[in-house]
Amino acid sequence: MIAKLRRRHRLIFPVLAILIVVVVTFGLKEKPQYSNSELPGYSNIIPGDLVRESNINDEWDDNKISSVLYFSEVGQSYYLKFIDRNYTNEADLLLYLNENPSKEISESSKLIGKFTDDNSVYHKLPVTVLEDASIILYSLPKKRIIAVASISKREDSK
Amino acid sequence: MKEKEFYIGYLPKAPKGIRKIIKWVTVLLLILVGATSFLMISSEKDFDNSTFEFGEYNSFEGIIMENPYPRILIERPGETGVHPKYSQYYLAQFGKFGGQKMVERLDGKSVNLQGSLIYRDDQTMIEIKDNSISHDHTSDTDRIPEFNSILPQENLGTHTLKGEIVDSKCFYGVMNPGNLKVHKACAINCIRGGIPPVFVVKDGNGNVGYYLLQDKNGNAVNDRVLDKVAEPVKIKGEVIKQGDLLILKADPASYTEL
Amino acid sequence: MSQSYQAVGWNRQKKIYDLMILIGVFLYIGIFLGIGFSFFPNATAETLIIRAFGTGAFVLLHIILMIGPLSRRFPSLLPLLYNRRHLGVTMFLMALVHGAFSILQFHAFGDLNPIVSVFVSNGEYDSISQFPFQSLGFIALMILFVMAATSHDFWLANLTAPIWKALHMLVYVAYTLICIHVILGAFQTDVSSVYHTLLGFGVALVLISHIIAGFQEKTKDEETDSEIDGDGYKKICSISEIPEKCAHIATLSGERVAVFNFDGKIAALSNVCQHQNGPLGEGKIVDGYVTCPWHGFQYRPEDGASPKPFTEKVPTFKVKVIEDYVWVHPTPNAPGTHQEPVKLEDKNA
Numbered sequence: 001m002i003a004k005l006r007r008r009h010r011l012i013f014p015v016l017a018i019l020i021v022v023v024v025t026f027g028l029k030e031k032p033q034y035s036n037s038e039l040p041g042y043s044n045i046i047p048g049d050l051v052r053e054s055n056i057n058d059e060w061d062d063n064k065i066s067s068v069l070y071f072s073e074v075g076q077s078y079y080l081k082f083i084d085r086n087y088t089n090e091a092d093l094l095l096y097l098n099e100n101p102s103k104e105i106s107e108s109s110k111l112i113g114k115f116t117d118d119n120s121v122y123h124k125l126p127v128t129v130l131e132d133a134s135i136i137l138y139s140l141p142k143k144r145i146i147a148v149a150s151i152s153k154r155e156d157s158k
Numbered sequence: 159m160k161e162k163e164f165y166i167g168y169l170p171k172a173p174k175g176i177r178k179i180i181k182w183v184t185v186l187l188l189i190l191v192g193a194t195s196f197l198m199i200s201s202e203k204d205f206d207n208s209t210f211e212f213g214e215y216n217s218f219e220g221i222i223m224e225n226p227y228p229r230i231l232i233e234r235p236g237e238t239g240v241h242p243k244y245s246q247y248y249l250a251q252f253g254k255f256g257g258q259k260m261v262e263r264l265d266g267k268s269v270n271l272q273g274s275l276i277y278r279d280d281q282t283m284i285e286i287k288d289n290s291i292s293h294d295h296t297s298d299t300d301r302i303p304e305f306n307s308i309l310p311q312e313n314l315g316t317h318t319l320k321g322e323i324v325d326s327k328c329f330y331g332v333m334n335p336g337n338l339k340v341h342k343a344c345a346i347n348c349i350r351g352g353i354p355p356v357f358v359v360k361d362g363n364g365n366v367g368y369y370l371l372q373d374k375n376g377n378a379v380n381d382r383v384l385d386k387v388a389e390p391v392k393i394k395g396e397v398i399k400q401g402d403l404l405i406l407k408a409d410p411a412s413y414t415e416l
Numbered sequence: 417m418s419q420s421y422q423a424v425g426w427n428r429q430k431k432i433y434d435l436m437i438l439i440g441v442f443l444y445i446g447i448f449l450g451i452g453f454s455f456f457p458n459a460t461a462e463t464l465i466i467r468a469f470g471t472g473a474f475v476l477l478h479i480i481l482m483i484g485p486l487s488r489r490f491p492s493l494l495p496l497l498y499n500r501r502h503l504g505v506t507m508f509l510m511a512l513v514h515g516a517f518s519i520l521q522f523h524a525f526g527d528l529n530p531i532v533s534v535f536v537s538n539g540e541y542d543s544i545s546q547f548p549f550q551s552l553g554f555i556a557l558m559i560l561f562v563m564a565a566t567s568h569d570f571w572l573a574n575l576t577a578p579i580w581k582a583l584h585m586l587v588y589v590a591y592t593l594i595c596i597h598v599i600l601g602a603f604q605t606d607v608s609s610v611y612h613t614l615l616g617f618g619v620a621l622v623l624i625s626h627i628i629a630g631f632q633e634k635t636k637d638e639e640t641d642s643e644i645d646g647d648g649y650k651k652i653c654s655i656s657e658i659p660e661k662c663a664h665i666a667t668l669s670g671e672r673v674a675v676f677n678f679d680g681k682i683a684a685l686s687n688v689c690q691h692q693n694g695p696l697g698e699g700k701i702v703d704g705y706v707t708c709p710w711h712g713f714q715y716r717p718e719d720g721a722s723p724k725p726f727t728e729k730v731p732t733f734k735v736k737v738i739e740d741y742v743w744v745h746p747t748p749n750a751p752g753t754h755q756e757p758v759k760l761e762d763k764n765a
Contacts (some may be wrong), residue, residue: 001582001694003637003671008631009585016592017623024390025618027599028612031544032339035416036362037320041404074285079381089209090278090400096236109236114402116280126239128338140232140245141216141275141282162662164700166490166712167498190575191440191475194614199473201610203459253525268598333521334460339604343537343550344522347580351527373752385539389546 019126043119047072056135062147065137069151070122078125080112080135089142098106098134099126103148106137210331215272215287220244223305224265226378227354227370228257230238230284231308231401233386242401243310248283248329248354250276256352260286266305270291275330279358280402281368283330309401318394319369320404320416321359323387325349329356344386349380349387356407357393369397369406382410390416433499437506441640444472461530466517474594487627491698494709501567504587508557508564515557518550540658549601554573556593557587569691575629576691595619649736649743654728655682655760656740658687663706665697668746673733674702676717683717684733684744690751691728719754 001009042146052067060067070079093115096105110126115137127133135149163173172180191413220232223246231244270292272388276283325348335341338381349355357369373379374396392415397407433455448468452459477647481501487493523533534554540546566572572580598615644650658664658677663685665672672687674697685706687697694710701707705714705723715722719731731748732755749755 002578003667003686005578005581005585005693006633006637010634011584012588013626013630016588017234020592020595020619020623023596023599024616026544027596027603031604032390033416034360035320037359037367038317039359039361039365039367039398040314040317040319040403042302042365042367042423089207089277091209092247092273092280092282094234094245105235107236109240111234111236111238113241120363122366126237140234140286141218141247152579163492164657164702164707165494165709166702166707167495168425168427168712170428172429172495176495179496180427183493183496187479188436188440188443191479192443192447194475195444195472197447197610197614198467199451200455201608202452202467203606204606205456205463207458212458214712255529276665284488334458334463335605337544338606339549340601341522342546343533343548345531346537347523347526347528397654 003059014061024113042118043056046079046122047075049074049075050122053078056080056149056151058150059149060147061149065147065149067149076128078127078130079122080125081122082115082119084119090139090146094140095123096136097127097139099127100138101134101149101150103134103136103145105136105145107138172377181189205334205338205393206278208329208331208334208336210285211274211275214274215290217272218247218284219270220318221308222249222261222266223309224258224261226372227263230269230271243402244308245282246309248326248400248405249273250283250285250353252285252288254327254348254351254353256354257286258352259382260291264291265291267293276327277365278330279368281330283324283326284330311337312399314397314399314404316394317397317406318392319357319367319397320390320392321367321369322389323349323355323359323371323383323391324358325353325387326356327353328330329358338388342387345387347385347405348382350373352380354378354381355380355387367404369404371410372405372407374407374409376405376407378396379410383413386410386413386415392416428497429495430502433495434502436501439516440511441472441506445469446607448472462517462521466514466521467508470514471489473507473514474476474598474618476507476510477504477587477591477594478622481587481622485625488629491709497710501700504560505564505567508560511557511560512651519552522550526613529596544600545604546599549597549604552593552600553597555599556590559590559593563587563590573691577690581693591622628745636665636672637667638666639670645743647745648747649734649745652742652744654740655737655742658742661670661701663697663699664742666744668733668744669748672690672697673744674699674706675735675744676706678704678717678757679715680760681740681757681758682737683755684735684742685715685717685720686730686733686748686751688730689713689715689728690722690730696730717757721752722751 050070050072055073056069057066066084066133067080067082094108095112097112098109112123112125125126130151133151137147138145164174165172165176166416207369218230218232220230223231225227226248229246230249231246233244251257252261268294273284276285291342322337325345327348328344355371359367371379391413393405393406393408393413398405445468449464452464456579461505484498485497519530523530538548569635645761650757652666652675653664653680661678662678663674665674673684674687678701685696687695689696689708691711691713694708696706696708699709706719707714707715720732731751732753733748734745735758735759736743
């Protein structure tokens with residue numbers, strides 16, 4: 001190129017080079033940092049005397065779900081905790097309990113709660129005795145049962 | 159002395175020595191290009207688990223709750239016991255707009271509508287299909303149902319939360335990522351268009367909370383939060399649980415940048 | 417140009433070049449999207465396309481920017497320079513896909529005109545971390561558009577080479593804007609440090625190669641310091657310093673002059689090709705014509721004019737040879753002026 005443009009080249013270049021270096025320095029320094037926060041409304045009150053009852057894995061008809069059943073003597077309640085949920089997202093998943101082997105949702109099905117991504121939640125079952133029951137994972141907007149666990153009478157802890 | 163090779167582009171072939179060099183340089187460049195592409199895509203961090211059922215429509219029947227952000231309340235089957243009787247889904251329309259116009263004058267009414275689901279974790283939204291809302295006028299009563307009775311409210315006290323304001327439509331599934339700097343302009347456009355602004359909060363243990371933003375009087379805050387979208391923000395306010403929905407009530411002017 | 421010259425025709429070399437460009441683009445996009453869709457099922461198609469074409473265009477821009485400095489240092493790489501503008505247009509098209517998808521995704525279907533939204537939806541121009549980086553990307557895209565649109569030789573001829581070249585030097589402004597677009601955009605999120613390293617590496621390559629080339633050119637640009645005789649002629653070099661059919665380059669009156677040695681004759685022309693201001697002195701005499709090393713433009717050494725039907729002309733310079741030394745008068749003749757080359761006497765030992 002001609003000399004005049006070469007000179008212009010030599011002037012522009014350091015200006016832009018310095019600009020890039022300055023922006024890199026400040027840009028990375030100013031990157032927003034998100035702090036940890038409390039989560040009111042998400043706390044899960046867990047009884048202190050929870051005893052591990054059994055694994056509920058094979059009972060699920062979907063082999064990607066694994067969960068554990070706990071029992072509290074004081075509260076005389078069962079708690080269900082999910083360990084793994086390696087399947088695709090689904091809308092508004094609700095957990096239901098049938099106090100019979102039925103795998104359908106009916107007027108007598110009892111709502112356990114919402115099923116979320118949070119695997120630390122202990123879902124309190126709305127019954128004190130658990131025999132020949134079904135736990136159903138149900139998508140309300142799709143009106144579709146996603147998975148069912150058939151729980152036979154609990155005799156001994158596994 | 160061998161004459162130095164000279165390249166003339168419009169001749170059919172380049173001189174032999176130059177041709178050889180260029181062949182190797184080209185192969186090297188193509189390998190570099192492929193390797194760079196591989197490096198770029200394999201360094202991507204994983205994408206969030208959120209879904210937009212674009213083009214798929216489901217039918218819904220429920221009660222419209224217009225304020226402060228349009229929602230539909232869908233009754234849950236069976237015995238709900240201590241849990242709320244209704245699930246709540248936000249309502250939006252096509253594009254960067256909330257569902258306000260579509261549910262005007264339908265507050266408290268029972269409707270049928272069709273729409274596409276948008277969901278993430280336990281949060282759900284419906285993008286209403288145009289002209290799909292139908293409302294049976296014969297079932298109207300004079301009284302709007304008391305929302306407080308069908309969706310009990312619980313005051314969880316005053317808390318200071320730190321997180322990011324997102325637009326719930328993109329974040330819950332329409333875009334991925336639907337948050338952070340790269341999505342900021344879109345989030346501002348969506349919230350300005352009426353999409354409910356939600357405060358996404360993390361506790362550092364991998365748990366995430368979603369808080370619908372309202373002002374102290376329980377009104378919508380869309381236009382007042384635009385300058386704080388998609389950046390780290392601290393909000394001190396009252397946390398209310400309405401059904402399963404968590405709400406953070408505070409004056410937007412009091413939000414502070416972290 | 418000799419009869420084989422085709423001014424803007426699509427010749428065999430260009431076809432091979434373009435094929436390689438196509439293979440490169442398919443390779444990059446194919447790998448990116450192939451792996452993306454397979455291993456990131458939660459990713460939306462728009463996001464992957466935006467990232468594939470954005471990063472691809474930026475990688476290509478780095479390659480384009482390296483060609484200049486590298487071919488100054490390694491003339492064997494001049495074939496890469498020959499058709500560089502096709503690389504530039506390809507890069508613009510990839511950037512356009514990135515920009516169009518981004519505008520559609522983030523700015524369309526709202527209450528604002530999408531282009532207006534690019535500039536006003538995020539109004540935090542006074543912040544670094546919250547700066548509306550998309551505005552910078554848009555401006556860079558406009559620069560690349562102007563460059564792509566004027567890349568045809570038609571514009572080169574009408575704007576004249578110096579103005580065209582000055583316009584195309586905006587590529588450096590575009591490059592800077594894109595670097596800042598990435599740093600104030602994607603780099604403000606939680607991206608892998610691999611990207612930081614890659615960008616740092618790319619910027620360093622471009623900067624260092626240009627600085628080295630710049631220093632080399634700077635020393636050449638210093639006015640040739642030598643004797644001046646009574647008639648104003650400047651002593652340039654000895655004949656033995658000029659290889660047959662090649663030239664020695666000197667700087668006279670602020671611009672470079674090429675002194676050619678061919679068929680026992682010496683002639684001096686402006687070093688500046690009228691096409692894109694390429695260095696004629698780094699070229700060769702082919703079929704009796706001074707041939708530019710960049711695109712093969714040709715000029716007669718006797719008068720600096722291109723062979724018919726071409727009309728380009730460069731200035732010639734008055735030359736004399738005294739005792740094996742070449743002397744050139746710094747004042748150029750008007751372009752196309754006939755200046756008889758000096759015949760070298762047959763000197764026997």
